[in-house]
Amino acid sequence: MRRIIAVFLFLFTSLVSHSQKECSQSIYNSRITAVASPVASTNAPVPVTASAEGIQVPVVVHILSNGKGAPVTDEQVQSQIDALNRDFNAQNADLANIPIYFKRVAARVGIRFVLAKVDPSGKPTTGIVRRETSIQTFTLDDRIKFRSKGGDDAWPRDHYLNIWVGPMLSAIHGYSSQPGSAPEIDGVVINSEVFGTLNKRGSYSKGRIAVHELGHWLGLKHIWGDNYCGDDDIDDTPQQKSYNRGCPSGNRVSCGSGSNGDMYMNFMDMTDDACMFMFTEGQKRKMLSVFAPGSPRAVLLNSGALLTDGKPIDPAWGQQTVAAPEKSLTVFPVPATRELRVDIHGPLDRNKRMVVYNMTGQVMMTVEAAKSQVQLDISSLKSGQYILKMENSSASAAAKFVKL
Numbered sequence: 001m002r003r004i005i006a007v008f009l010f011l012f013t014s015l016v017s018h019s020q021k022e023c024s025q026s027i028y029n030s031r032i033t034a035v036a037s038p039v040a041s042t043n044a045p046v047p048v049t050a051s052a053e054g055i056q057v058p059v060v061v062h063i064l065s066n067g068k069g070a071p072v073t074d075e076q077v078q079s080q081i082d083a084l085n086r087d088f089n090a091q092n093a094d095l096a097n098i099p100i101y102f103k104r105v106a107a108r109v110g111i112r113f114v115l116a117k118v119d120p121s122g123k124p125t126t127g128i129v130r131r132e133t134s135i136q137t138f139t140l141d142d143r144i145k146f147r148s149k150g151g152d153d154a155w156p157r158d159h160y161l162n163i164w165v166g167p168m169l170s171a172i173h174g175y176s177s178q179p180g181s182a183p184e185i186d187g188v189v190i191n192s193e194v195f196g197t198l199n200k201r202g203s204y205s206k207g208r209i210a211v212h213e214l215g216h217w218l219g220l221k222h223i224w225g226d227n228y229c230g231d232d233d234i235d236d237t238p239q240q241k242s243y244n245r246g247c248p249s250g251n252r253v254s255c256g257s258g259s260n261g262d263m264y265m266n267f268m269d270m271t272d273d274a275c276m277f278m279f280t281e282g283q284k285r286k287m288l289s290v291f292a293p294g295s296p297r298a299v300l301l302n303s304g305a306l307l308t309d310g311k312p313i314d315p316a317w318g319q320q321t322v323a324a325p326e327k328s329l330t331v332f333p334v335p336a337t338r339e340l341r342v343d344i345h346g347p348l349d350r351n352k353r354m355v356v357y358n359m360t361g362q363v364m365m366t367v368e369a370a371k372s373q374v375q376l377d378i379s380s381l382k383s384g385q386y387i388l389k390m391e392n393s394s395a396s397a398a399a400k401f402v403k404l
């Protein structure tokens with residue numbers, strides 16, 4: 001009987017991870033020591049740009065394929081670009097579904113995404129790069145961003161928004177770097193199964209995983225601030241307890257969200273694609289502020305990626321090699337039952353303190369570890385997903401594991 005229950009639980013957890021929207025942002029962020037960079041306040045002036053329509057962002061899409069699964073076609077890429085432009089310009093028909101009490105804060109962000117016309121050497125391009133890979137599934141370790149690791153190198157981020165699309169662990173739908181991250185990892189990663197609007201994954205077939213991730217790329221936090229009743233630093237989004245999933249209806253009041261309840265139809269919540277359809281004016285100000293003079297994405301306004309004069313954008317392109325970061329924390333097995341083996345590498349090798357969090361951010365265990373390989377007794381944890389984090393003065397890392 002116990003075995004039957006265990007098998008059932010395993011099936012259940014796999015089903016859950018397939019049917020719920022997942023953004024791996026907070027886990028990814030904890031892996032990255034971001035390069036400090038000034039981010040303008042939300043009151044910064046909005047830049048004047050060359051385009052009468054607003055800000056234009058040139059895009060390169062790197063598609064990694066291992067021959068399995070349906071190929072990502074050019075039409076799918078265009079469908080994703082169209083979906084981004086629809087939602088960032090308030091041209092989505094489902095804006096009509098915004099409840100009356102949130103309508104006054106709904107915003108047209110006014111950013112357009114355009115496939116690049118020239119590559120870094122100045123040659124014409126479709127803005128789509130395809131590369132074969134032997135990697136079965138990419139994870140949060142950013143290998144997808146390095147040719148030497150089975151992925152594809154970023155194009156210069158001063159001229160391009162890099163979007164990587166490839167086979168990912170099914171629990172990872174997407175993640176993004178934040179403004180101010182290192183240039184070689186700057187961009188958005190999307191699981192090819194949920195990319196574009198022509199995919200077969202009904203809950204994610206409106207291209208809104210990428211809309212959400214680009215919100216992060218433009219400096220937005222999750223609407224619940226990644227904390228219990230946390231703050232997203234945006235004035236006109238209600239405080240809410242945690243994320244919402246699926247397709248909620250009616251007022252869902254939580255912590256400080258007030259009588260109107262959570263804004264679960266916001267792109268920065270975790271609801272199904274069909275059930276999220278708005279950014280707010282406050283989120284718009286935040287996103288536009290990253291293009292203000294001196295802010296991390298201001299240089300993109302002078303990108304050469306849409307010019308076709310043949311001038312190289314980066315004369316050294318193709319000659320440099322980009323070093324990939326080493327993975328600093330690995331766990332085994334996945335899923336685990338009673339014991340979890342943790343291998344620690346690199347800068348984390350001293351003063352190790354491990355903390356296990358559940359998916360709502362509660363601390364479940366804290367362990368002081370003296371060796372670079374640690375055996376964790378996890379028999380007291382309930383079945384489910386957990387995050388293991390390690391920190392010392394010079395680095396931090398995290399890994400996700402599943403307890404059966």
Ligand SMILES: [Zn+2]
Pocket residue numbers: 023024025212213216222
């Ligand atoms: Zn997210």
